Amino acid sequence: MSNKILELNNVSKIYGELKALADINLSVNAGDWLSIMGPSGSGKTTMINIIGCMDTPSTGSVILDGVDISKEDSSSLTRIRRDKIGLIFQQFHLISYLTAVENVMVAQYYHSMPDESEAMEALEKVGLKDRARHLPAQLSGGEQQRVCIARALINSPKILLGDEPTGNLDEENEGIVVDLFRRLHSEGVTIIIVTHDPEVGDVAQRKIILEHGKIIDDIDQSATFGEALKLRSK
Amino acid sequence: MFLRMIIKTLVRQKSKMLMIAFTVILGVSLSTAMMNVMLGVGDKVNRELKVYGANITVRHKDAALMSDLYGLTEGLGVNDKFLHEEDVLKLKSIFWGFNIIDFAPVLEGHAVFKNSNVDLIGTWPEKNAILATGEELHTGLKSLRTWWDIQGEWLNDSDSDKDSVMIGSALASQNNIHVGDSITLTNNGLTKTFRVKAVFNDGGNYDEKILMHLSDVQELMHLPGKVSHIEVSALTTPDNDLARKAAQDPRSLSPEEYETWYCTAYVSAICHQIQEVIRDGVAKPVRQVAESEGTILNKTTLLMILITILSSIGSALAISNLITASVIERSQELGLLKALGAYNWQIALLVLSEVMLTGLAGGVIGYFVGIGFAQIIGQTVFGSYIEIARMVILIVAVILFLVTLAGSIPAIRYLMALKPTEVLHGK
Numbered sequence: 001m002s003n004k005i006l007e008l009n010n011v012s013k014i015y016g017e018l019k020a021l022a023d024i025n026l027s028v029n030a031g032d033w034l035s036i037m038g039p040s041g042s043g044k045t046t047m048i049n050i051i052g053c054m055d056t057p058s059t060g061s062v063i064l065d066g067v068d069i070s071k072e073d074s075s076s077l078t079r080i081r082r083d084k085i086g087l088i089f090q091q092f093h094l095i096s097y098l099t100a101v102e103n104v105m106v107a108q109y110y111h112s113m114p115d116e117s118e119a120m121e122a123l124e125k126v127g128l129k130d131r132a133r134h135l136p137a138q139l140s141g142g143e144q145q146r147v148c149i150a151r152a153l154i155n156s157p158k159i160l161l162g163d164e165p166t167g168n169l170d171e172e173n174e175g176i177v178v179d180l181f182r183r184l185h186s187e188g189v190t191i192i193i194v195t196h197d198p199e200v201g202d203v204a205q206r207k208i209i210l211e212h213g214k215i216i217d218d219i220d221q222s223a224t225f226g227e228a229l230k231l232r233s234k
Numbered sequence: 235m236f237l238r239m240i241i242k243t244l245v246r247q248k249s250k251m252l253m254i255a256f257t258v259i260l261g262v263s264l265s266t267a268m269m270n271v272m273l274g275v276g277d278k279v280n281r282e283l284k285v286y287g288a289n290i291t292v293r294h295k296d297a298a299l300m301s302d303l304y305g306l307t308e309g310l311g312v313n314d315k316f317l318h319e320e321d322v323l324k325l326k327s328i329f330w331g332f333n334i335i336d337f338a339p340v341l342e343g344h345a346v347f348k349n350s351n352v353d354l355i356g357t358w359p360e361k362n363a364i365l366a367t368g369e370e371l372h373t374g375l376k377s378l379r380t381w382w383d384i385q386g387e388w389l390n391d392s393d394s395d396k397d398s399v400m401i402g403s404a405l406a407s408q409n410n411i412h413v414g415d416s417i418t419l420t421n422n423g424l425t426k427t428f429r430v431k432a433v434f435n436d437g438g439n440y441d442e443k444i445l446m447h448l449s450d451v452q453e454l455m456h457l458p459g460k461v462s463h464i465e466v467s468a469l470t471t472p473d474n475d476l477a478r479k480a481a482q483d484p485r486s487l488s489p490e491e492y493e494t495w496y497c498t499a500y501v502s503a504i505c506h507q508i509q510e511v512i513r514d515g516v517a518k519p520v521r522q523v524a525e526s527e528g529t530i531l532n533k534t535t536l537l538m539i540l541i542t543i544l545s546s547i548g549s550a551l552a553i554s555n556l557i558t559a560s561v562i563e564r565s566q567e568l569g570l571l572k573a574l575g576a577y578n579w580q581i582a583l584l585v586l587s588e589v590m591l592t593g594l595a596g597g598v599i600g601y602f603v604g605i606g607f608a609q610i611i612g613q614t615v616f617g618s619y620i621e622i623a624r625m626v627i628l629i630v631a632v633i634l635f636l637v638t639l640a641g642s643i644p645a646i647r648y649l650m651a652l653k654p655t656e657v658l659h660g661k
Contacts, residue, residue, distance in 0.1 A: 045655075054573065054655045075577060082575025089658055093570045095239075097246040102238065109235040110575040151574075 004063075005030040005158055005190050006051060011060035011070075013046050013213075020046040021057070022213040030158070033181070033191045035201040038210035044194045045163065047210070051192065052161045053081035065158050082111050086152030090164035092144040094136040100147045101132040104154050111155040122150040126180060142173025149180060153189070160184065162193040166200050178203055240588050247560060251592045254556050258596030259603060261549030261637060265542045266604025266630050271611050272538035274620040275531070278612070290466040290501065292317065292508055292517045297463075316341075316460035319448065321512050322358075325466065326365055328507035333469040333499050336377040339461035343451045345419035345444075348409060353443040354419070356451025356461075359389035359400075375445075378465055379436070386413035386432030389447060396450065398431040402441035406433045419444070421454045466508070466517070470501040472528035477502050546637050553641030557589055561645040568649050569657035582646050586639075593638040601630055 006028040013021040021043045028034055036044050049055035050062060053069055056077070062070045065084055069077060081087075094103045104119040123132050126146035128139075136144055145165060152160055160181075166174040178200060181191055185205075193204065201207050202221065209217035244251050294315035322339045325331065341356040360374040376388050389398055401411055411417065415430045428446070435441060452458050473481070480487055480495045481502035487495060495503050505517035561568065568581055605622055612620035 049655045052573075054653070078572065078575055078577055081573070087573055091658075093566060093573075093658055095567055095570070097242045098239070102235075105235055106239070106571070107574045110571065110580065114235040 003030045004028065005032075005065055006192075007061075007063040008047075008051075009061045009063070011050065011057045011062060013043070013050065013055070014058040019213050021050070024060070024213075024215060026208065026215065026218075028159075028190065028192065030190050031185070031188050033185045033205040034193070035204035035207045036192065036194045036210060037196070037198070037201045037207060042210040043213040044210055046213075048161060048163050048192070048194050051159070052085050052087060053077040082155070084158040086155070086157035086160045088145070088148050088152050088160065088162040088165045090167040092136070092141075092148045092168070094144055094147055094151075096136055099133050099135055100128060100139065100143075100150075103136070103147055104151045107151045107154050119150075119154060122154045123147070125153070126150045127176075140173065141169050142176050145169060145173065145177055146180065149177070149184075153184070159190045159192060162191070162195075164195055165193060166195065166197060174200070236584070236587075239584065240591065243588055244591065250556060250560050251588070254553055254589065254592045255596035255599070257549050257552040257556065258593045258634065258638070259600040261545050262597045262600025262630055262634055263604035263607055264545040265633055266601050266626055267607035267611060268538040268542045268545075269626045269629060270605065270608040270620050270623055272535050272542075273623040273626065274608075274612070275534055275538070275616075278616040278618070278620075289470065289520050290468055290505060290508065290517055291520055292464040292466060292512055292515045293462070295514050295516045315514075316457065316462060317464065317515055318513060319452075319459045319461050321515070322461065322464055323363060323365065323371070324511040325464070325508060326369070326371060327367075328504070328511055329496065330468070330499050330504050330507060333504065335467045335469060336373045337464055337466040338373065338375040338378055339448060339464045340375075341448055341451045341455065341457065341460060342462045343421070343455040343457075345421040345454055347417060347419055347444075352405065352419075354451050354454065355440065355443050355445045356448040356455075357445065358391075358448055359445070360391040362391050375465070378467055379434075381437075383435040384432050385434075386430070389431055389445070395431070396447055397426070397428050398447075399428040399450075400432040400434050400445040401430055402443050402445070403433055403435040404441040405444065406430075417444075419454060422456055424454055424456075426450070426454065464512070464515075468501070468504050469499060470504060470528075471499045472531050473500060473502070476500075480506075542633075546633055550637045550641040553589070553593075553638060554644050557585070557642050557645040558648060561585060561649050565649075565652055566657045569652055569654040572652065573654040573658055578650050581649055585645060585649065586642055589638055589642050590635075593634055597630065597634040601627065604630075 004027050006026070008024050008026040011021055011024040012019060024047065036047060038044050046055070050057055051064070053064070054077070056072070057070050060070065061068050064080065067080065069080055072080065095106060098106065101116060101119045101123060104122055105114040105116060108114040108119060120129060120132055123129050126149050128143060128146050128150065131139060131143055136147070139147065145168075166177055169177060174197070181193070182203070185191055191204075193200065195201050205220075205222055207219045207221055208215050209219070294317055297315040317339070319339055322337070325334055325337050328334070338357050338361070343354040343356060344351050345354055346352075357375045358373070360376050361371065363371045365371055374391070386400070389395055389400055399417065401417075406412070411430055411433070413430055413433060416427050417430060418425060418427045428450070434445065448461065452460060476487075476491060476495055477498075477500035480491075480500070484492065484495070484506055496506070501519040505519060508517035509515055568585075571581055571584075572578075608620045608622070612618055
């Protein structure tokens with residue numbers, strides 16, 4: 001029985017004369033850790049927007065958890081995104097006037113029902129329980145990104161989707177966040193991350209390279225997966 | 235969570251929200267003031283216009299007919315038709331009796347003075363009485379001729395004042411009569427001497443007449459208990475189509491229309507009710523006065539409505555700019571909420587709730603400020619307080635809701651079209 005969580009079939013995205021994605025075929029199994037790399041303008045963000053139900057392909061189909069999301073309307077995409085996707089952004093995008101725990105609860109509120117104790121558990125999972133009552137401005141970049149990860153995880157999404165999640169972090173905080181991904185992966189969370197950083201790309205189980213909207217390389221890093229992580233930890 | 239987000243947004247954006255509240259305060263206060271003045275101005279303007287005299291005249295039906303058919307205001311068929319003095323106080327017993335502010339019976343007569351004929355006006359200069367309802371009445375011609383320039387003193391209701399007269403300024407000047415002089419009047423073999431209590435200047439044909447107590451003219455003319463006509467000053471509602479239709483023939487109205495007309499203070503309804511209590515009387519509006527009142531009232535009301543509409547549009551535009559600026563400033567935050575799974579309507583509800591709460595606070599303050607404005611207008615323009623109409627609260631609430639909603643439309647359209655991908659990937 002297939003455990004595919006995501007399948008892109010001949011997906012293209014065309015803006016006028018620009019083909020941001022060209023006939024992309026990709027499948028991701030549940031529990032995989034995939035990194036998407038490539039130079040600027042290669043189509044990484046377009047791909048993550050489509051996978052994250054924030055955009056639709058011009059052609060082709062996207063099967064997410066058994067549902068073809070390529071033909072869904074905006075309202076359905078919102079519902080699917082809310083139920084199946086956890087988003088992490090390069091710039092964290094925390095609501096500045098809400099505390100860390102409240103930022104996590106916002107995602108709960110729009111999903112189902114806010115529950116402070118659950119939100120606190122999510123923060124504890126990312127090591128920020130004692131910083132729960134702090135405003136984003138009172139947290140370091142790494143801490144803000146961990147709040148962002150807690151928020152992405154709070155509704156138990158099928159896929160954790162990161163757009164340059166370490167792009168705004170120093171080396172130390174980058175290490176903390178990567179360790180967190182490792183732990184989440186070991187717990188069975190499917191992770192898809194767009195990154196420029198080769199070190200972050202290398203620690204994933206699988207890496208695809210995009211160029212001019214096409215996958216030019218699809219590298220299985222399972223063999224070096226553990227080693228890379230150990231090196232990364234050191 | 236929803237409430238927490240709203241409260242924290244309001245606190246965080248307090249300067250913008252204060253600007254919105256201030257805009258609402260301005261708009262609502264102006265609307266409240268204008269509407270209270272508009273609803274209270276009818277009686278105020280009416281009372282102001284009462285200084286220009288009666289707006290209804292009651293005559294004997296035959297005299298009125300002669301006037302209507304042949305334009306006759308004197309002569310046989312006019313001067314020999316009288317109403318009864320005892321009916322005059324019945325004016326206050328009609329359905330709209332409370333709206334009858336002042337009235338005075340008039341008996342026109344003549345007498346010989348210094349070998350010449352002079353016109354006499356017999357009236358109630360002042361009348362104080364207690365009606366059957368227990369209501370105290372204070373009326374008379376003095377209240378209907380407030381513009382008269384008087385040398386001396388007005389005639390009054392006291393017995394000691396009988397045998398006193400007031401003389402028109404032209405007549406007094408021609409005959410070199412002064413306050414305190416005595417004059418002798420003769421008619422039909424009856425001669426009486428009167429003391430001149432005042433010389434008045436009417437600016438019209440009354441200046442050549444002698445104003446006397448009604449009883450004195452009745453005695454000189456040998457017409458006890460008779461009056462030629464009654465001048466009535468009533469607070470009326472401006473005519474509309476129904477009133478105009480009724481004025482032509484009340485029998486043409488349906489029962490529902492008749493009830494509406496009868497229970498509204500149209501001048502035609504008041505005239506109709508006066509005819510029900512004055513024997514042989516026909517009440518007719520003094521069109522110039524009645525129509526002027528209606529015109530002034532309608533124009534004043536229109537002006538107030540225009541000011542209310544303009545202030546509402548101004549508020550909506552200002553609110554629109556402020557909210558749109560606020561939403562653009564928060565586009566990342568609102569885009570994030572969409573990315574986290576918020577539907578468009580949920581975000582619209584969040585923004586609208588913030589604005590409505592701010593608007594509500596501004597509206598409450600604006601309402602009370604508006605009441606203050608209304609009182610200032612009342613004191614400055616009419617010299618009295620404006621009665622606060624409770625229905626204004628409801629109207630202002632509806633206007634506030636619509637203005638805030640209309641002002642929010644551009645911002646709501648903006649956030650509906652907002653794509654999370656456009657605001658969240660800024661690098």
